Amino acid sequence: xxxxxxxxxxxxxxxxxxxxxxxxxxxxxxxxETTIATRGPEETLEDVISFFAKHPSVQALGIASFGPLxxxxxxxxxxxxxxxxxxxxxxxPLLRRLRERLNVPAHLDTDVVAAGMxxxxxxxxxxxxxxxxxxxxxxxxGAYLINxxxxxxxxxxxxxxxxxxxxxxxxxxxxxxxxxxxxxxxASASAIFQRWQCPPEQLPKTHPAWRLEAYYxxxxxxxxxxTLAPHAIVLGGGVLQAPGLIEQVRxxxxxxxxxxxxxxxxxxxxxxxxxxxxxxxxxxGSLLLAPGQERETAKQAKTVPRTAP
Ligand code: ZN
Numbered sequence: 411x412x413x414x415x416x417x418x419x420x421x422x423x424x425x426x427x428x429x430x431x432x433x434x435x436x437x438x439x440x441x442x443e444t445t446i447a448t449r450g451p452e453e454t455l456e457d458v459i460s461f462f463a464k465h466p467s468v469q470a471l472g473i474a475s476f477g478p479l480x481x482x483x484x485x486x487x488x489x490x491x492x493x494x495x496x497x498x499x500x501x502x503p504l505l506r507r508l509r510e511r512l513n514v515p516a517h518l519d520t521d522v523v524a525a526g527m528x529x530x531x532x533x534x535x536x537x538x539x540x541x542x543x544x545x546x547x548x549x550x551x552g553a554y555l556i557n558x559x560x561x562x563x564x565x566x567x568x569x570x571x572x573x574x575x576x577x578x579x580x581x582x583x584x585x586x587x588x589x590x591x592x593x594x595x596x597a598s599a600s601a602i603f604q605r606w607q608c609p610p611e612q613l614p615k616t617h618p619a620w621r622l623e624a625y626y627x628x629x630x631x632x633x634x635x636x637t638l639a640p641h642a643i644v645l646g647g648g649v650l651q652a653p654g655l656i657e658q659v660r661x662x663x664x665x666x667x668x669x670x671x672x673x674x675x676x677x678x679x680x681x682x683x684x685x686x687x688x689x690x691x692x693x694x695g696s697l698l699l700a701p702g703q704e705r706e707t708a709k710q711a712k713t714v715p716r717t718a719p
Contacts, residue, residue: 419703420468420514421696422458423521424448424475424504426496426548430693431458433465437697438532441465451502459511471516472699474524474692475504477551481519481566489518495587515701521545522553523560524695525685529644530558532694534686538642542634543691544569545647546627550594554638570594574629577622597626599649610649620655627655628662631682635663635671646685656684 418441423430429446442465446457462468478492489505505518526543529535544552550570554561561567571592582605584591585598595601602610606619613619631643645656660678667673673681685691697703 416467417469418465418467419697419700420462420465420471420512421693421700422471422473422475422508423524423692423696424473425521425692426476426494429454429458430696431461432693432697433462433468434697437528437694437703440693440697443693448496450498451504451507455504455507455511458508462512468512469514470700470702471508471512471514472524472696472701472703473505473508473516473518474521474696474699475518477520477566478568479504479518479520479566517699517701519560519699520551520553520566521692521695522551523555523566524699525646525687525691526553526555526560526644526695527558527698528687528691528695529642529646529685530555531698532687533644533691534683535642535644538640540638540640541642541644542569542638542640543644543646543685544627544630546598546645546649547647548599550598550630550647552630554640569630569634570598572630572633574626577625580622593626593630597623597649602649610652613652615653620652620658623649623652624655624658624662627659628666631659631663632666635667635673635681641681642683643681644683644685646688646691650684651688656682 418433421432427448429448431444432440433442434440444461448454480487480490480492482488491499491502494500509516522543522545526541535541540556542552542554552567552569571589571594574593584595585601585604586592586595589595599610602619634643660682664675664678687694
């Protein structure tokens, strides 16, 4: 974009409610930042482009986006939004539009992959040889990373939509438009709101909602531990800001293990973690996705190998 000798990177954390954009020398050295309300794709992108137009030294861009995304490199639709409930974004070529308009190399991945990369390189799970990053907000999403890199699959993971064992006496039908009572249908912020007619942030710490929430999130953790045995499970997103919730999740996981996995409550404190970078895991992660940046940061990162749980 310019002949400036200073090589800056740009990051876009594309969310369903807001887009956060940053210009930085490195993920932890942000020089300028803005937050844009998410509207239709073209008008939102115009604001994103206007922001970066003020920073012509940006030479590479990372995009961490809500999904689902088409990340199949062999598909002509690579870099587009897939069947998102936000109908005007369906099929929108987010990566191509930003590449073309800003004329810089750009890379796109999911918001949860980006947040997981940030927690691996800079946050609570530094050097964890395998980790799962989960976000619990309006929806629930997750990503599995090995040595800080996303595990390639046929499509990206949809951990929010796993089936979960219903809590005893829980007759809430679930709110997932696809599956009803999948994890997202039972434990997302939307589910909490529909179940209790109250937004999660207004529920008192002693409300029974939290024991139920811990039960369902522990169900996810148990599935992950039994299938992937990750070194770290990072539980992020707005709902996890509830005081005491992560401790309740660890408690439920410990009881759910029933002695089978040989993990003590102390061990679980090292496996089930709160994000170290919240609320910036995704934004830092978007900067890490900028082409060229990830290798530079990886060289600097002091990775601490962990022993398997
Ligand atoms: Zn579902």
